[in-house]
Amino acid sequence: MDIKKNNLKSIKISEISADLPDLKNIKESKAITIAKWLAEWIKSDLKNGNIEINSLLPSKAEFAYALGVSIGTMQNALRHLEDLGFVESKQCIGTLVRDYKKDKTSMRKLTSKREIAVEDIKKYILKSKIKVGQNLPSSRIIAEKINCSPNTARLALENLCSSGILTHKFKNAKETGWILKNLDFEINNSSNETLVLKVQNDLKNYISANLKVGDKMPAHDELSKELKVSIKTIHDSLKILINEGILLARRGRYGTSVIKMPNEMAVEQRRETSIFASAQETAFYYYEKTQNHIKRMLAENYQIGEKLPSIMELSKQMDLSPNTIRKAFHNLAKEGYLAFSRGRYGGTFVIDIPEMEEQAFKWLAVNPKYAEVYKN
Numbered sequence: 001m002d003i004k005k006n007n008l009k010s011i012k013i014s015e016i017s018a019d020l021p022d023l024k025n026i027k028e029s030k031a032i033t034i035a036k037w038l039a040e041w042i043k044s045d046l047k048n049g050n051i052e053i054n055s056l057l058p059s060k061a062e063f064a065y066a067l068g069v070s071i072g073t074m075q076n077a078l079r080h081l082e083d084l085g086f087v088e089s090k091q092c093i094g095t096l097v098r099d100y101k102k103d104k105t106s107m108r109k110l111t112s113k114r115e116i117a118v119e120d121i122k123k124y125i126l127k128s129k130i131k132v133g134q135n136l137p138s139s140r141i142i143a144e145k146i147n148c149s150p151n152t153a154r155l156a157l158e159n160l161c162s163s164g165i166l167t168h169k170f171k172n173a174k175e176t177g178w179i180l181k182n183l184d185f186e187i188n189n190s191s192n193e194t195l196v197l198k199v200q201n202d203l204k205n206y207i208s209a210n211l212k213v214g215d216k217m218p219a220h221d222e223l224s225k226e227l228k229v230s231i232k233t234i235h236d237s238l239k240i241l242i243n244e245g246i247l248l249a250r251r252g253r254y255g256t257s258v259i260k261m262p263n264e265m266a267v268e269q270r271r272e273t274s275i276f277a278s279a280q281e282t283a284f285y286y287y288e289k290t291q292n293h294i295k296r297m298l299a300e301n302y303q304i305g306e307k308l309p310s311i312m313e314l315s316k317q318m319d320l321s322p323n324t325i326r327k328a329f330h331n332l333a334k335e336g337y338l339a340f341s342r343g344r345y346g347g348t349f350v351i352d353i354p355e356m357e358e359q360a361f362k363w364l365a366v367n368p369k370y371a372e373v374y375k376n
Contacts, residue, residue, distance in 0.1 A: 008056045008096070013066045017045060020067060028168050030069055031076035032158050035084070038077070042086050042097055057087065057095040076155060079114070083159055090230070113148060117156035120146035122165075122187050125180060135169060136178045195229065199237040202227050204262035207246070217247065217256040290320060290328040295354040298337060308338070308348040 018041035026033050045051040057063075060074040067074070078095055081087050085100040124145055130136065136157075137145075143153035157178050160166040165185050169177030206226070211217070218226070223234045238256060241247045248259045294314075308314070311329065315322045329348060332338045339351045 008054060008093070009052060010056045011051060011058060011097075013058050013062055015050075016041060017050060023067065023069070028161070029076075029154075029158060031073050032080060032162070034063075034067060034069070034074070034077035035080040038081050039084055039086050039100075042100070046097070046099075051097055053097055053099050055097045056093070057097065059094065076151075076158075079155060080158060080162070083114070084162070113152050114155045114159065117146060117148045117152050118159050119188055120148070121153075121156055121160060122185055125183075126187075130180050132180050132182055134180055136166070136180065138177070195233055196236045196240070199227055199229055199233055200240050203234075203237055203241060204246070207258055208262055211258050213258050213261060215258050217258065219255075290318070290324055291331055293318065294328055294332060295337070298350055299354055302350045302353070304350055304353060306350050308350065310347070 018037065021033055021037040023030050023033060042051070046053070057078075058066075060071050060078065063077075064071045064074045078087065078089065082089055082095075086098060087095050088098045089095050121142060124142065125136075136142065139153045139157055140150050142157070143150045146153065148156075157166060161168060161178065163185070165181060166178045167181045169179050203223070206223075207217075217223070217238070220231045220234050220238075224231045227234070238247060238249075242249050242256070246258065246260050246262055247256050249256045302308070309317070311322050311325045314320075314325050318325070329338060329340075333340065335354075337350065337352050337354055339349050341347060341349060
């Protein structure tokens with residue numbers, strides 16, 4: 001089902017019937033307490049008809065302000081609530097109430113980093129021969145053992161607590177630690193890849209079946225609908241294929257094109273790619289171009305000790321954003337050409353004159369049919 005934000009009913013904080021949770025005297029983390037509070041409220045109000053499936057929850061910022069917690073804490077709470085099946089997060093829409101009794105997820109959520117960490121912690125418990133009642137190491141140490149971020153490890157540990165495998169060691173939320181509660185669990189080895197890696201393989205299959213070298217990839221939103229994942233997941237998966245040399249990202253209307261088929265071991269570099277700047281280089285193109293323009297301006301029109309126009313004045317003269325001018329100024333100051341002074345008579349002053357020489361830039365976009373002309 002294609003869900004559009006304009007068609008959804010938004011729930012306001014003031015419409016939440018449940019009393020706000022007491023976060024002062026709790027025996028578990030704030031994120032878990034908030035997630036459990038939200039779960040009970042959703043169950044109650046769905047039953048009473050006060051809210052509906054696919055209702056849009058308030059934003060993380062609104063929840064954070066109402067509860068007096070950070071947005072990061074609220075993010076972790078909603079992730080845990082999603083693990084429990086009460087909500088579903090959708091790209092560019094928000095967090096939707098889900099029928100927790102049935103799985104109606106239309107977007108592929110498959111395996112997350114947190115779910116992989118949960119299985120890795122289970123393996124670590126068995127490998128380390130930790131017995132029921134014994135303490136586990138800190139989340140930071142566990143993160144190092146299973147090779148994930150400390151935050152992912154914490155979320156995975158909280159998930160295991162909710163599953164009854166672990167229990168909190170601490171008496172209040174300010175203390176940390178986990179105790180093994182029982183060993184009655186199974187390890188799921190059926191899926192050990194994140195959604196991004198799975199979509200990467202799906203994209204390879206899509207390219208092999210539908211495209212050839214030189215063809216342009218469909219837009220992100222088209223691929224998102226085709227593979228039933230978020231645009232962000234498509235973006236991250238395409239980056240992997242770009243790094244593998246299968247795709248080439250170019251600015252403007254040229255987009256992202258296929259330069260090697262996924263099943264090919266090697267690729268002969270095409271003429272247009274050899275004279276085309278990489279995506280990382282093009283990201284700095286305009287800053288470098290601005291810096292060189294200002295260098296030329298210094299060499300032709302200024303003497304050491306003279307004051308430059310303000311950032312706003314140059315912004316208007318060069319038809320560029322003030323931020324672009326500001327970054328160019330700071331880079332030129334690092335190179336020893338400019339110095340800044342504060343106060344009534346302050347400003348940006350020339351302290352050295354650059355020696356200019358012509359510099360060739362790689363092209364931002366090259367039409368393949370012109371490549372042979374360039375060769376000659």
